[in-house]
Amino acid sequence: MAGIYTNHTQTKYGFSLKGTTAEKAVMMKNLIGIEKLEEASRNNFKLTGCVARVSFSRTNNSTYGKNVYAAYGYQLGVYQLVCHVTEHVPKIVDEYRTVFRVDINPYISQFGAHIVSTGEFYMKYGKPVYSIPEEAKMGAGFEKEKTEKPSRISQYISEDVLLTGRSDDYKNKHAEFLKLNNGEGYVENWQGGSRYDNHGPDSYQFIDRHYFITKPGIPLLIPVSRKQYLEDMLEYLEIEKANFEYLNTKELNDLRTQTADWAKNRKADLEADKLAYPKIYEAKKAKLKDLLAKQKTEWLQKPAVVDKNTMLKDANESLQALGRFYDKEGEYKAALYIMNPAYFTSNNGQTTKPLLLEVQFRYEISKEKGFSARLFNNWEKNFDLGALRKMLE
Numbered sequence: 001m002a003g004i005y006t007n008h009t010q011t012k013y014g015f016s017l018k019g020t021t022a023e024k025a026v027m028m029k030n031l032i033g034i035e036k037l038e039e040a041s042r043n044n045f046k047l048t049g050c051v052a053r054v055s056f057s058r059t060n061n062s063t064y065g066k067n068v069y070a071a072y073g074y075q076l077g078v079y080q081l082v083c084h085v086t087e088h089v090p091k092i093v094d095e096y097r098t099v100f101r102v103d104i105n106p107y108i109s110q111f112g113a114h115i116v117s118t119g120e121f122y123m124k125y126g127k128p129v130y131s132i133p134e135e136a137k138m139g140a141g142f143e144k145e146k147t148e149k150p151s152r153i154s155q156y157i158s159e160d161v162l163l164t165g166r167s168d169d170y171k172n173k174h175a176e177f178l179k180l181n182n183g184e185g186y187v188e189n190w191q192g193g194s195r196y197d198n199h200g201p202d203s204y205q206f207i208d209r210h211y212f213i214t215k216p217g218i219p220l221l222i223p224v225s226r227k228q229y230l231e232d233m234l235e236y237l238e239i240e241k242a243n244f245e246y247l248n249t250k251e252l253n254d255l256r257t258q259t260a261d262w263a264k265n266r267k268a269d270l271e272a273d274k275l276a277y278p279k280i281y282e283a284k285k286a287k288l289k290d291l292l293a294k295q296k297t298e299w300l301q302k303p304a305v306v307d308k309n310t311m312l313k314d315a316n317e318s319l320q321a322l323g324r325f326y327d328k329e330g331e332y333k334a335a336l337y338i339m340n341p342a343y344f345t346s347n348n349g350q351t352t353k354p355l356l357l358e359v360q361f362r363y364e365i366s367k368e369k370g371f372s373a374r375l376f377n378n379w380e381k382n383f384d385l386g387a388l389r390k391m392l393e
Contacts, residue, residue, distance in 0.1 A: 001081050001090060003047030003371070007035060008054045017058045017072060019352070026352040027072050027104075030391060031056045034074040034102045041382040049371030051079045051092050061351075062105045064344035065155070070352045073103040080371060097206070098372040099362050100379065102388065106358040108220075108339070109161045118153070118236065121315050123276050127269045130247055137242040151239055152232040157221055158308070158334040165189060166210045174329065181221050183214030191362070205365040213357035213388045214343070220356070221337035226325055227292065229304035229336065233322065234288050241281050248274055280315045284322060291323045308334045354391045 006012070008031070017027045035054055058072040078098035084091045120131045135154040136145035159177040167176040167187035179185040188195070192206030199205060214220060224232075252270050255263050292300070305326040313321075329335040347353050363376035 001049060003049060003081075004051040005047055006051075006053050007039075008032070008056050010053075011055045012053055013055065015056050017056060019058065019070065023070060023352050026350075027058065027070065028056075030104060030352070030354060031072070031074050033391070034388070037384055037387055038074075038076060038100065038379075041379055041384070043382075045375075045378045045382070047375070049081050050098070050375070051081065052375075053077050053079070059103075062107055064108075064355070065339050065341070067344055067346050068351065069105040069347055069355055071103070071105045071107070072352070073101055073106075076100040078372065078375060080369070097362065097364055098369075098375065099360070101358075101360040103358040103360070104352075104354045104391075105356060108157060109164065118240070118318075119313065121313050121318055123273045123280075124314055124316050126273055126276070128248075128251070128266070128273055130244060132240055132243045132247070134236055134239065137239055138246040151236050152338075153229075153236045155338055156224060156336045157338065158336060159329055160308075160334065162221070163187070166208075169195065180210070180212045181219050183212045183216070183220075186211045192364075199365075202367065203365075206362075207365070208360065208362040211359040211385065213359060213385065213392065215392055216389075218343045219340055220343055222340045223303040224336040224338055225301050226295075226304045227300035229306070230288050230292050230300075230323075234285065237281065237284055237288070241277075244277055248277075277315075280319065284319055287319065287322050303335055305329055305333050305335045308332050357388055357391065359385065359388070 008015075017024050019027065038054075053076070055075050055077065056072070057075065058070065060071055061068050062071040063069075076099065077096040078100075079096045080093045080098075081090050082093055083089070118132065118134050120129055122129045133142070133146075135150040136142055159173060162180055163173065163176055166180065166189055167173075168189050169176050169187065176187045179187055187210050189208040189210070190206070191208055193199070193204050197203065212220070248270055252267060252274075255267050255270075258264075258267075302325070305328060307321055307324065326333045344355065347355070361376055361379060364372040
């Protein structure tokens with residue numbers, strides 16, 4: 001069947017680009033520009049077997065360090081046409097699986113900030129467990145401080161964070177990371193089937209492809225050095241000390257009127273922790289300063305690759321791990337990065353200015369999904385990715 005295409009002026013579900021009048025005007029201009037690029041890619045292509053609907057959206061804001069940019073995007077949702085089993089007439093499947101998106105100023109992490117952190121810890125052989133926020137000191141100003149002046153370690157990004165939801169090629173993780181970080185090439189996340197299978201004529205493949213469109217020659221993320229990591233851990237240590245005292249005191253206060261045996265035992269454990277923590281704090285601080293003072297410059301300048309398993313560690317084991325670094329990222333080891341200040345610059349009041357684009361095309365390959373593969377193959381051949389890069393100028 002001949003396909004149906006509707007642009008943003010005929011959207012079925014409507015959309016709203018929140019912002020000032022000036023912001024809306026810039027967003028519309030950029031999104032319509034993307035829409036026209038997609039339409040141009042189909043100049044000599046006949047859409048069949050599907051309904052393709054365009055919509056625009058503003059997802060909110062992306063915060064890159066201290067710089068806030070409007071996050072908004074273009075979407076072409078592609079709905080399959082099928083023959084109804086009993087009515088024997090064409091129907092449109094309610095949900096799309098094939099979709100083409102261009103997100104302007106996307107989130108670096110697709111699933112929120114799950115950066116390598118300090119995790120939970122407990123005292124040696126103690127019973128209380130402390131889950132200590134690493135972003136800022138707890139208390140009345142926590143949310144404001146967390147947002148406006150978060151700790152440096154809470155802004156770390158691992159290769160896994162960048163690749164989650166974008167690539168499942170676990171055999172080539174570092175190479176996949178470099179593609180996104182440098183804005184060169186694409187990565188794929190297989191939703192159905194496997195990239196490592198032998199694909200015959202009857203096999204089913206459901207593939208989610210991603211590109212980052214970036215400024216040429218400037219990586220998005222730069223490695224954290226061991227020196228920087230150790231210095232940032234000193235900053236965190238003061239947050240840990242304040243937050244430990246906050247949590248320990250709060251729980252002791254909550255138990256003050258309790259007289260049951262379990263409460264007495266809990267209070268005894270908390271009091272023991274209160275006495276034990278200062279020694280742990282001083283030992284960590286001394287070790288960090290000792291490493292910074294005694295290690296050679298060459299060692300300090302190497303990338304910080306640390307243990308990813310940060311949950312429920314004994315406080316003394318955490319102390320031992322402070323100066324333990326590895327040569328490369330592995331199954332339980334994470335190479336740490338931060339946003340490159342040379343890339344993520346101030347928007348100078350232009351919140352809707354495109355700083356980074358993420359292109360996504362999710363498509364299916366099977367005998368029954370010919371419309372999806374045909375549309376993707378035409379897009380791959382004819383869509384002008386270079387024109388998107390000009391939006392960053």
